[in-house]
Amino acid sequence: MDCIFCKIINNEIPSYTIYEDENVKCxxxxxxxxxxxxxxxxxxxxxxxxxxDNETLLNVFxxxxxxxxxxxxxxxxNGIRLLQNNGVLQDVKHFHLHIIPSYTKEEKNNNAExxxxxxxx
Ligand code: 5GP
Ligand code: ZN
Numbered sequence: 001m002d003c004i005f006c007k008i009i010n011n012e013i014p015s016y017t018i019y020e021d022e023n024v025k026c027x028x029x030x031x032x033x034x035x036x037x038x039x040x041x042x043x044x045x046x047x048x049x050x051x052x053d054n055e056t057l058l059n060v061f062x063x064x065x066x067x068x069x070x071x072x073x074x075x076x077x078n079g080i081r082l083l084q085n086n087g088v089l090q091d092v093k094h095f096h097l098h099i100i101p102s103y104t105k106e107e108k109n110n111n112a113e114x115x116x117x118x119x120x121x
Contacts, residue, residue, distance in 0.1 A: 005041050005094035016116040019067050023059035026067050028112050033100050035107040036075045036115055040064050040097040047093050048086045060097055067099055074118050077101035 007013040008027065015027035018038060029037040040063050042056045052060075068080050083098040085091070109115075 001045065003045060003092075003094050005039075005092055005096065006045055009041065009043050016112050018070065018116065018119045019063060021063065023056070024063040026063055028115060029098070030112075032110055032112075032115075033098075034077075034102060035110050036071045036077070036099070036101045036119065038067055038071070038099040040067065040099065042095055046095045048090060048095055049084060050086065052095050056095075060095075064097060064099065070119060071099065071101050075101060075115075078104050 004013065008015045009025050015025075017025055017027045019026040022043070024040055024042050026038055026040045029039055040060050042052070042060055044056060046052045046056060064082065071077065071080065079102045081098075081100040081102065083100060084096070085098075
């Protein structure tokens with residue numbers, strides 16, 4: 001199947017993965033809205049919110065709690081927005097939850113390698 005997120009899950013395409021378990025992979029968005037913009041992706045290929053089962057949804061939100069805790073601790077945003085697109089709003093047709101931190105001042109250093117180091121070291 002030609003799905004970019006399945007390829008990331010299978011490590012065929014590299015990603016800055018900040019959290020992973022048997023059910024989900026959480027990696028930095030390639031085109032971040034803000035510092036630490038992360039995608040939570042179930043390892044099962046599920047298209048969107050209309051298709052996702054409750055157990056997988058729980059796995060996604062369990063991981064989301066862990067990742068938001070990590071971001072709050074390491075990056076100290078003043079707020080975090082959760083976003084999930086469907087239909088024409090959704091570019092990648094593999095379910096994903098966006099974690100989008102916000103900051104009082106605009107964060108200049110949004111370099112993926114640096115953010116990855118901050119979050120994982
Ligand atoms: P959507 O509009 O489907 O909710 O958002 C898809 C998101 O996936 C976008 O924010 C986009 O930057 C991100 N994205 C697309 N391709 C890649 C990729 O190859 N790697 C990573 N890390 N993010 C990607
Ligand atoms: Zn997929």
